[in-house]
Each structure stands twice: as structure tokens, then as C-alpha cells.
Amino acid sequence: MNRNRGRLNADETARDHPDVAASLNARIAVVALIILCQLWALTAALDAWLGGDTGAVWWLLGFQVLAFVSALLISRATPRS
Amino acid sequence: MTQESHARERLLDRIREDRLVTRRDYLRLLVTVSGGLVAGTAAVASGIFRDHGAGEGSPKKVADSVTPGESFTFNYPGDDDPAIGVRLEDGALVAYSSVCTHLACAVLWIKESGELECPCHDGLFDVHTGEVLAGPPPRPLPRIELEERTDGIYAVGVTT
Numbered sequence: 169m170n171r172n173r174g175r176l177n178a179d180e181t182a183r184d185h186p187d188v189a190a191s192l193n194a195r196i197a198v199v200a201l202i203i204l205c206q207l208w209a210l211t212a213a214l215d216a217w218l219g220g221d222t223g224a225v226w227w228l229l230g231f232q233v234l235a236f237v238s239a240l241l242i243s244r245a246t247p248r249s
Numbered sequence: 250m251t252q253e254s255h256a257r258e259r260l261l262d263r264i265r266e267d268r269l270v271t272r273r274d275y276l277r278l279l280v281t282v283s284g285g286l287v288a289g290t291a292a293v294a295s296g297i298f299r300d301h302g303a304g305e306g307s308p309k310k311v312a313d314s315v316t317p318g319e320s321f322t323f324n325y326p327g328d329d330d331p332a333i334g335v336r337l338e339d340g341a342l343v344a345y346s347s348v349c350t351h352l353a354c355a356v357l358w359i360k361e362s363g364e365l366e367c368p369c370h371d372g373l374f375d376v377h378t379g380e381v382l383a384g385p386p387p388r389p390l391p392r393i394e395l396e397e398r399t400d401g402i403y404a405v406g407v408t409t
Contacts, residue, residue: 192272199279206286213293218350219388220409225294232290239283243276 188247195246199239206235299329305407311395312402315342320358322347325393325404332393333358333365334402335376342397344404345379345390356390365390 209228216224306326315321315336325332325344334344335358345365347356354369364382365374372384379390394406 189272192276196272196275196279199276199283203279203283203286206283206290210286210290210293213290214298215387217293217296217298222294225290229287229290229294232287236280236283236287239280243280246273246276 191247195242199242202235202239202242206232209235306404308396308403308405310401311344311404315402318360320360323404326407331355332404334393334395335365337376338363341377342395342402343376343379344393344395345374346393346407347390349386350381350388350390351384351386 209231213225213228213232216222216228309323309325311323311325311332311334312321315334317336317338317340320333320335322331322333323344324330331347332344333347333356334342336342345356348354349356349367349369349372351367351370351372354367356365356367356372356374358376359366363376365376365379366372367374367384367386370385372386373382374380374386374390375382379392381387381389391407391409393404394408396403396405
């Protein structure tokens with residue numbers, strides 16, 4: 169079964185048209201950038217919480233949710249080969 | 250099939266058994282990490298990390314009396330919030346959370362230098378204000394308001 173799965177994935181990779189592959193690469197880069205921003209937001213939230221600024225923590229949580237939804241939409245909109 | 254081509258086929262089979270990670274897999278992985286970061290921030294917002302010394306507390310007797318230059322320890326506002334009180338040489342009474350704002354080590358009163366010191370990373374705090382004088386602590390110590398009554402010294406509140 170593993171062997172078949174490996175073949176399927178190899179086939180999937182091989183099937184990607186150059187345009188599709190480029191599009192996927194761009195999406196990966198954008199989502200990675202979003203994650204970098206989220207890492208900053210997490211550290212900022214922890215710092216704000218320990219500093220007693222709970223209002224800022226909720227704003228940063230809102231930012232995190234927006235960032236996640238954006239990443240989700242970007243990944244869901246991936247083109248099919 | 251020659252022996253050489255048979256060996257080649259076996260090698261290719263071994264390579265195929267390792268599942269290749271596609272671009273789509275990477276994208277799914279990144280989105281999962283993104284969700285994890287949202288969960289982490291939600292955990293911070295829900296108060297999973299305790300902020301020692303913060304919060305409200307009802308008045309509580311913490312000592313009978315203390316002489317100038319001496320210190321005493323107590324827990325306030327909660328039973329898990331260690332604090333330190335000091336009677337200064339001028340007679341003033343001050344108290345702070347004794348949990349260092351850097352990495353939560355215990356803060357000690359150094360009578361000789363007249364400063365509050367965190368020995369873990371040489372953090373120094375001003376005993377008059379709780380402000381950071383030196384070292385890595387990012388914030389001052391939460392201050393505990395004390396009140397002297399006829400029957401002893403009471404902690405009555407916290408200011409951060």
C-alpha cells in the first residue's frame with residue numbers, strides 16, 4: 169500500500185504543469201510569510217500579557233485569526249493540475 | 250531481465266516506498282502550523298501563563314512588626330504569590346512581588362547594598378520603587394501596598 173501511495177505522490181508531482189507549480193510555490197512563500205508574522209504576533213502577545221496589557225493581547229489574537237483564515241483561503245484556492 | 254536491470258528496479262522500488270512530499274503537502278503543513286500559532290495566542294489570552302503578583306487581594310495580615318533594614322516574606326495576593334517586604338532605614342515600609350519579572354526566580358533583599366537582587370541573572374531592582382536598575386528583567390516588580398495597623402502590618406492591594 170505504501171508503495172502505491174509513493175507512486176501516486178510521485179505521479180502527482182510529475183503532473184504539475186509549470187504554471188501550476190509556480191503558483192503553488194508562490195502560495196507557499198506567501199503562507200510562510202504569514203507564519204513569520206504570526207510568530208511575531210505570538211511573542212508580542214506574550215510580552216503584552218506579562219506586561220499587563222491584556223487589551224493588546226486580544227487585538228493580536230484577532231490578527232492571528234485573520235492571518236490563519238488568509239492562509240487557509242490561499243491553500244484552498246490552489247489550482248488543480 | 251538482466252541482473253543489473255533487476256537491481257536497478259529494486260532500487261527504484263525502494264525510493265518509491267518513501268512517500269514524496271508534494272508542494273500541496275507543504276502548503277497543508279504550513280496552514281496547520283498557522284492554526285497552531287492561533288491556538289498558542291488563544292492560550293496566552295486565556296491566561297494559561299500566570300502573571301505572578303498581579304490581581305486583587307483582600308486585606309491580609311503579613312507581619313507583626315519589622316525593624317529598619319530588615320525584611321520579611323509573605324504570600325500576596327494569592328497563596329502562590331510570594332512577596333517580600335522591607336522596612337527601609339528611613340522607616341518607610343515597602344513590599345513587592347518576589348518573583349523576578351525575567352524568568353521567575355526569587356528576588357532577595359540585600360541589606361548591604363540596599364537593593365533587591367535576583368541572583369539567577371544578576372537582575373537588580375530599586376527597593377524604593379521596584380524599577381529595574383540592572384540586568385535582564387524587562388519590567389518592574391509589582392508593588393504591594395502595605396498598611397500599618399495597631400495589631401500588625403497588612404497587605405491591602407497590588408499596583409503593577
